Amino acid sequence: MTRTPFIAGNWKMNLDHLQSIAFVQKLAWSLSDAKHDFADAEVAVFPPFTDLRSVQSLISADDLPLGFGAQDLSQHDSGAYTGEVSGAFLAKLDCAYVIIGHSERRQYHAETDEVVNAKVSAAHRHGLVPVLCVGETAEDLEQHGASAVPVAQLRAALDGVDVSKGLVVAYEPVWAIGSGQAATPEQAQQVAAALRAVLAELAGDELAASTRILYGGSVKAANIASFLREPDVDGALVGGASLDIDEFSSIVRFKKHVGA
Numbered sequence: 209m210t211r212t213p214f215i216a217g218n219w220k221m222n223l224d225h226l227q228s229i230a231f232v233q234k235l236a237w238s239l240s241d242a243k244h245d246f247a248d249a250e251v252a253v254f255p256p257f258t259d260l261r262s263v264q265s266l267i268s269a270d271d272l273p274l275g276f277g278a279q280d281l282s283q284h285d286s287g288a289y290t291g292e293v294s295g296a297f298l299a300k301l302d303c304a305y306v307i308i309g310h311s312e313r314r315q316y317h318a319e320t321d322e323v324v325n326a327k328v329s330a331a332h333r334h335g336l337v338p339v340l341c342v343g344e345t346a347e348d349l350e351q352h353g354a355s356a357v358p359v360a361q362l363r364a365a366l367d368g369v370d371v372s373k374g375l376v377v378a379y380e381p382v383w384a385i386g387s388g389q390a391a392t393p394e395q396a397q398q399v400a401a402a403l404r405a406v407l408a409e410l411a412g413d414e415l416a417a418s419t420r421i422l423y424g425g426s427v428k429a430a431n432i433a434s435f436l437r438e439p440d441v442d443g444a445l446v447g448g449a450s451l452d453i454d455e456f457s458s459i460v461r462f463k464k465h466v467g468a
């Protein structure tokens with residue numbers, strides 16, 4: 209089973225819609241450099257909602273080799289939910305992916321496992337592939353080890369969910385996000401393997417073997433190769449470094465062939 213490596217750039221709350229146009233143009237130019245072969249990696253950016261229309265137009269008009277998605281969606285499809293954005297609207301904008309359950313949503317917006325679960329279903333209703341984030345805090349790590357909380361979050365998020373409708377999992381230890389202190393590749397592998405075992409239990413070996421599991425948390429050009437060498441790590445969800453075109457391009461250029 210071959211899994212195409214996936215490098216995802218989560219811009220978080222950075223770059224307005226005008227900046228996003230210049231950024232995507234420069235990024236596409238940087239990635240088109242023929243000296244570097246990145247053809248085996250799928251690359252996607254996750255801009256703020258307000259940039260999506262601009263990014264969509266640019267990617268489609270210039271046929272750029274970039275995917276894109278949103279950073280969140282509502283668990284509801286429409287109605288009196290002021291400030292929320294429906295998966296239906298994201299699908300209309302050609303989003304392929306949507307990040308769900310990022311630790312910043314869990315922490316600052318009180319998103320529970322139940323809400324995350326409802327959002328995964330909402331994404332599937334609209335044909336979007338969830339990039340489902342799970343990860344332990346420093347306290348969790350100390351008290352329960354690395355895998356327990358991410359595994360529990362994955363089980364809760366997928367309760368009643370048909371994984372065959374599409375899924376990417378992102379393992380992001382909370383303490384590694386934006387800290388400059390990435391997890392070790394060994395820890396990323398250990399947790400990714402535990403997550404894949406849960407996927408096998410819930411959805412069968414074939415789906416587990418074809419589902420991509422990313423690592424996220426202080427990924428940069430200097431450490432991406434060490435993560436991608438691990439057999440169960442299929443790419444990265446990149447935050448800060450995705451806002452630096454040279455750095456992000458260098459990350460993308462580390463390609464990897466997973467499986468056989």
Ligand SMILES: O=C[C@H](O)COP(=O)(O)O
Nearest residue numbers: 218385386425426447448
């Ligand atoms: O979604 C991305 C993660 O939160 C990682 O962020 P970071 O690369 O800035 O540590």
